[in-house]
Amino acid sequence: MKVNVEIECTPEEARRAVGLPDLTPIHDRYISMLLEAMSGGLKPETIEQMTKGWGPMNEAGLAIWRRLVETGLGKPGS
Numbered sequence: 377m378k379v380n381v382e383i384e385c386t387p388e389e390a391r392r393a394v395g396l397p398d399l400t401p402i403h404d405r406y407i408s409m410l411l412e413a414m415s416g417g418l419k420p421e422t423i424e425q426m427t428k429g430w431g432p433m434n435e436a437g438l439a440i441w442r443r444l445v446e447t448g449l450g451k452p453g454s
Contacts, residue, residue, distance in 0.1 A: 420442070423445050424438065
């Protein structure tokens with residue numbers, strides 16, 4: 377037997393239905409910090425600090441991000 381159930385709701389209503397916390401204030405703060413960093417001129421050091429903890433690879437992942445940024449800035453990859 378196959379049963380399909382369609383529920384029409386907003387993301388906010390779905391979040392509340394399953395009991396997830398409202399992270400809107402954290403998200404808003406994160407976005408404002410990114411916008412401040414970008415308006416002041418994004419530097420490779422800033423990106424390094426932002427991406428240091430991203431992903432399970434840590435240093436290997438950071439090296440990949442560094443190459444992407446350097447390529448985007450027109451610097452040859454090392």
